[in-house]
Amino acid sequence: MDENASTPSGKVRLDKWLWAARFFKTRALAAEAIDGGKVDVHGERAKRAKLVQAGDLIRLRQGPVEWNLRVKDVAERRGSAEIAQGLYEETADGKRAREASQEQRRQAPLSFAYGDSKPGKRDRRAIRRLKGDG
Numbered sequence: 292m293d294e295n296a297s298t299p300s301g302k303v304r305l306d307k308w309l310w311a312a313r314f315f316k317t318r319a320l321a322a323e324a325i326d327g328g329k330v331d332v333h334g335e336r337a338k339r340a341k342l343v344q345a346g347d348l349i350r351l352r353q354g355p356v357e358w359n360l361r362v363k364d365v366a367e368r369r370g371s372a373e374i375a376q377g378l379y380e381e382t383a384d385g386k387r388a389r390e391a392s393q394e395q396r397r398q399a400p401l402s403f404a405y406g407d408s409k410p411g412k413r414d415r416r417a418i419r420r421l422k423g424d425g
Contacts, residue, residue, distance in 0.1 A: 302342040303365040305332065305349075311366040313375040314351060314358070329353070348382075355396060359385025 303311075306321040309330070315321040322339045324330055330337050331350040343349070343362055351358040359382045366378055381389075410418065 301365060302344045303367055304339065305330065305337055305341040305343050306339040307367060308343050308362070308365055308378070309351070311369045311375065312378045313369070313372060314353070324351075324353070349379075350385075355392065357385070357389060357392070359388075 306318050306325055309315055309321040309324075310318045315324065325337060325339045328336055329352045332341055332343065333348050334350075343365065345362055345364055347362040349358075349360045349362065351360065360379045361382060362378070363380055364378050366374070369375070
């Protein structure tokens, strides 16, 4: 039986497309992200079997990174990185927002330092007062 017989031409499952476009290493990881509500198609939460086609708008959240994509082409199989990049284009405002958040994360301090030592008795009391514990 032909695998494409059940799906209309020019359409592919969302989890397959995300895997083929190299956003996830496995289809299982793509399906987990979709089930977790990390993927929206046209502003609505999608299911893994949702059929996507050229022109669809997809919003994908991977940790702190958010991608706003427009589907340019569909693929059933995973190809090279060059082929995968041809499957989508990032929207202009999405690219600006993603780059701004990346720059903000790059500028953020990596850790918090108390200074030369840990808080003393007076500092701990002030912290407790601020928290409302005492």
